[in-house]
Amino acid sequence: MAVTRAAELGVKHVCIPSAGNAAGACAAYAARAGLNCTIVVPADTPASNIEESRVYGASVITVEGNISDAAKHLQELRRGHPDWFDVSTFKEPYRLEGKKTMGYEVAEQFEWNLPDVVIYPTGGGTGLVGMWKAFDEMERLGWIGAERPRMVSSQSAGCAPIVRAFESGKEESEFWEGARTAASGLRVPKPFADYLILRSLRKSKGNAVAVSDDETAAEVRNVGKNDGFYFSPEGATTAVVLRKLARDGWVRAGETVLLWNTASAAKYPGFSGVS
Numbered sequence: 001m002a003v004t005r006a007a008e009l010g011v012k013h014v015c016i017p018s019a020g021n022a023a024g025a026c027a028a029y030a031a032r033a034g035l036n037c038t039i040v041v042p043a044d045t046p047a048s049n050i051e052e053s054r055v056y057g058a059s060v061i062t063v064e065g066n067i068s069d070a071a072k073h074l075q076e077l078r079r080g081h082p083d084w085f086d087v088s089t090f091k092e093p094y095r096l097e098g099k100k101t102m103g104y105e106v107a108e109q110f111e112w113n114l115p116d117v118v119i120y121p122t123g124g125g126t127g128l129v130g131m132w133k134a135f136d137e138m139e140r141l142g143w144i145g146a147e148r149p150r151m152v153s154s155q156s157a158g159c160a161p162i163v164r165a166f167e168s169g170k171e172e173s174e175f176w177e178g179a180r181t182a183a184s185g186l187r188v189p190k191p192f193a194d195y196l197i198l199r200s201l202r203k204s205k206g207n208a209v210a211v212s213d214d215e216t217a218a219e220v221r222n223v224g225k226n227d228g229f230y231f232s233p234e235g236a237t238t239a240v241v242l243r244k245l246a247r248d249g250w251v252r253a254g255e256t257v258l259l260w261n262t263a264s265a266a267k268y269p270g271f272s273g274v275s
Helices: 002-008 021-033 047-055 067-078 094-109 126-141 161-168 194-203 213-227 233-247
Strands: 013-017 036-042 059-063 117-121 150-156 207-211 257-259
Touching (some): 002 013, 002 094, 021 036, 021 047, 059 067, 094 126, 117 233, 126 194, 150 161, 150 194, 161 194, 207 233, 233 257
Parallel strands (some): 036 059, 117 150, 150 207
């Protein structure tokens, strides 16, 4: 949505910092739209994400650190290129409108009865905020009622600013120093729209839970063996969180729970530990 709208507005060059997953999408849509694309990613971003972006013709720059460091470097580059259109998470309005369609698709595929619980892997959190926006719009359209899913943010224990803020009752998160997790899409030390994420969690009477990379890798193997589904590390956190919430009685028997898988497992060779 962001790249399409940028092209409509006459933009010739888009740019984005990424932890990995958004990079390939931005590069692909820029290629399709005939736009130039510059991407800045952490040096330890999965090689498949970097290769994918370069195949699409994007200029990919690697920097030491995390996505916050990538964002700083990109802003320095943009000082010399004021015509570059920044499609960073929540830095322009159109990506959210695109992510919003996730909420419409959930409602349609659940036959206009929303699930009881939605568990979403939260890095930048655009999808979670977008779904919440979509639910409000659909109610105003008369397509659904006032009932809402309890929204749950799943994060890595090595980078869990939303979980910490939620548990502390804060309206905004604090920067997570030394962020570390193999799930690159979740390694966002301070989401730009953290206050919107936290507001959605609390308004829905939701929750936020962090899990370790070891728990996540074990769940990738467990779900693969028993259900024939290959979770990405980001997506597998949702299954671990569901087990924890069910064990604690927060999710009850008979409730409908939707887990989001937000990346491709193929981009993480070796993560599961299966040899």
